[in-house]
Amino acid sequence: MSAAPQKAKAGGGTIDVVVRAIVPLNDLVTRFEFERPDGAPFPPFSPGAHTIVEMNDDGRPRKNPYSLMSDPSDTSHYAISVRRDDEGRGGSRFLHTAVSVGDRLSVSYPVNLFPLDLRARKHVFLAGGIGITPFLSMIAQLERQGGRWELHYACRSESLASYADDLTGRHANKVHVYYSDRKEALPLEDLLDGQPLGTHVYVCGPKGMIDWVKTTAADHGWPGDAVHAEEFLAPQPGDPFDVHLARSGIDVHVEPHESLLEAIERAGVDAPFLCRGGACGQCETDVIEADGELIHADHWLEDDQKASGKKIMPCVSRFAGKKLVLDR
Amino acid sequence: MSRFQFPESIASRPVYGTLEPRPGKAHLMIADAEGAEALLDLAVRDPALVRAAHIIYIPKGTGESYVPRLEMCGPAQFHVAPSYEASVPRLRRVLTDAHMGLQLYLAGTEGLMGQAMSEAIEHGLPQRSIQREHRGSVARRMQCVHCKGITEDVTTDPFVCAHCGLHLFVRDHYSRRLAAFQGVRVDAEDPGNVPDPVELYQ
Numbered sequence: 001m002s003a004a005p006q007k008a009k010a011g012g013g014t015i016d017v018v019v020r021a022i023v024p025l026n027d028l029v030t031r032f033e034f035e036r037p038d039g040a041p042f043p044p045f046s047p048g049a050h051t052i053v054e055m056n057d058d059g060r061p062r063k064n065p066y067s068l069m070s071d072p073s074d075t076s077h078y079a080i081s082v083r084r085d086d087e088g089r090g091g092s093r094f095l096h097t098a099v100s101v102g103d104r105l106s107v108s109y110p111v112n113l114f115p116l117d118l119r120a121r122k123h124v125f126l127a128g129g130i131g132i133t134p135f136l137s138m139i140a141q142l143e144r145q146g147g148r149w150e151l152h153y154a155c156r157s158e159s160l161a162s163y164a165d166d167l168t169g170r171h172a173n174k175v176h177v178y179y180s181d182r183k184e185a186l187p188l189e190d191l192l193d194g195q196p197l198g199t200h201v202y203v204c205g206p207k208g209m210i211d212w213v214k215t216t217a218a219d220h221g222w223p224g225d226a227v228h229a230e231e232f233l234a235p236q237p238g239d240p241f242d243v244h245l246a247r248s249g250i251d252v253h254v255e256p257h258e259s260l261l262e263a264i265e266r267a268g269v270d271a272p273f274l275c276r277g278g279a280c281g282q283c284e285t286d287v288i289e290a291d292g293e294l295i296h297a298d299h300w301l302e303d304d305q306k307a308s309g310k311k312i313m314p315c316v317s318r319f320a321g322k323k324l325v326l327d328r
Numbered sequence: 329m330s331r332f333q334f335p336e337s338i339a340s341r342p343v344y345g346t347l348e349p350r351p352g353k354a355h356l357m358i359a360d361a362e363g364a365e366a367l368l369d370l371a372v373r374d375p376a377l378v379r380a381a382h383i384i385y386i387p388k389g390t391g392e393s394y395v396p397r398l399e400m401c402g403p404a405q406f407h408v409a410p411s412y413e414a415s416v417p418r419l420r421r422v423l424t425d426a427h428m429g430l431q432l433y434l435a436g437t438e439g440l441m442g443q444a445m446s447e448a449i450e451h452g453l454p455q456r457s458i459q460r461e462h463r464g465s466v467a468r469r470m471q472c473v474h475c476k477g478i479t480e481d482v483t484t485d486p487f488v489c490a491h492c493g494l495h496l497f498v499r500d501h502y503s504r505r506l507a508a509f510q511g512v513r514v515d516a517e518d519p520g521n522v523p524d525p526v527e528l529y530q
Contacts, residue, residue, distance in 0.1 A: 062353070106392045121452050133370075135375060192428065192429065193353065193429070194427050195427055195429060196428070196452065197423070197426055197427065197430065197451055197452035197453045197454075198428075198452025198453070199428050199453070218351065219351050220351070220352070220353055220428070220429040221350065221351050221352025221353055221354075221428075221429040221430065221431050221457065222428055222429060223455075223456030223457050224456070225429070225454065225456055226454050226456075281421040
């Protein structure tokens with residue numbers, strides 16, 4: 001150990017991996033399984049954790065967060081399930097189309113922003129679509145520990161219901177699936193009603209679903225700390241803009257299809273990050289000058305911080321205007 | 329006025345607020361003595377809330393002063409108990425059958441609020457579902473750290489342990505599990521040298 005504190009690498013370090021299997025689950029979702037080139041075990045992770053997969057898309061670096069969905073007790077591999085998003089910026093499409101078994105990638109050490117609260121006496125999981133992934137590792141752990149849980153899983157159709165057959169086959173009494181093409185809806189109010197004291201609710205899905213669960217639970221008198229949510233925001237494309245990084249003394253042009261954080265990294269600046277989805281707060285950056293409008297897209301900053309114009313989360317937020325100077 | 333401003337103290341010492349109406353699927357209100365005034369205030373702010381509530385009330389020394397007024401609020405269930413201990417079987421039954429969405433409102437003495445809160449948390453009720461408002465007596469429920477006996481309604485410092493007879497110094501160090509403050513022998517180093525008792529907060 002040196003006496004001087006070492007500056008931690010942004011994102012917390014990476015692990016080199018080899019793609020050991022690619023398993024298409026349906027038209028949109030594919031599972032990718034990674035092992036280490038030397039066959040060494042992976043670091044263990046807590047259920048709910050995600051990893052950031054680094055991809056080299058024809059010279060363009062991509063870093064996307066995905067929930068680890070493998071059994072946390074099995075350190076021989078990590079697995080993620082990726083939904084192809086044809087409207088998105090291309091990271092999921094790259095994984096679906098350009099990655100083959102045997103390819104090398106690197107993934108970040110796991111970070112958990114959506115842990116189980118083990119003080120809970122019962123866990124109720126509410127999944128929307130691909131939001132099922134973190135619950136797969138949570139269920140694996142709770143089954144081993146004898147924890148009390150139930151899963152309510154809303155999907156578009158039977159053909160797109162990733163892992164639904166597997167889950168209902170193994171846990172017929174605990175897993176309930178609702179298909180919207182059959183006009184089935186997740187009966188949220190009934191589900192919240194009558195849960196025993198000490199129950200915690202976890203929701204992973206689209207923003208509308210998370211808001212619906214949070215609002216309904218609050219109306220039913222559930223305290224906020226018994227309601228857990230995870231929503232990764234994909235950085236949205238937008239108009240290009242320029243930014244001056246005051247500490248590094250460089251100007252960067254942010255292209256329409258890259259995030260501010262990606263542009264900063266492309267310029268060679270080692271900026272902090274963890275989730276790259278507006279949730280963890282790690283990339284929070286001070287705004288020195290902004291002649292224009294900060295377009296906040298994160299759910300980290302408080303409303304008054306957003307209004308103050310003094311902070312920005314470069315992983316998902318953008319800028320429109322004449323001049324932006326950041327303390328980076 | 330039944331309100332008392334407690335002096336600033338160590339982090340271990342509980343602090344109390346003012347009962348606020350909150351959304352919930354069920355509402356349980358437990359009060360003793362002047363704690364009734366906090367429930368009556370709540371009924372003025374939100375009469376429908378108190379009409380939907382289950383009230384357990386322990387008058388202690390106040391006799392019939394508050395009972396008719398509480399009854400007039402029209403709570404869904406109203407139970408008057410002669411002591412906290414006598415209300416415990418009912419409280420346990422209610423908590424065993426309760427579900428998430430229950431709001432617990434506690435008002436009155438520290439001893440009552442602490443014991444009811446510890447019972448509720450034991451049954452799994454989240455702490456954030458519990459509100460407390462202090463009213464009335466500032467007497468404390470004290471545990472003797474030597475014999476572990478609990479002395480209720482302590483109003484002087486030092487006081488005599490009701491179990492082992494030691495003279496105990498009243499500390500602000502509080503146990504949420506026991507719902508009691510800690511009492512420590514005041515003359516441990518110089519047996520017999522016991523200061524004159526002083527009223528708490530004098």
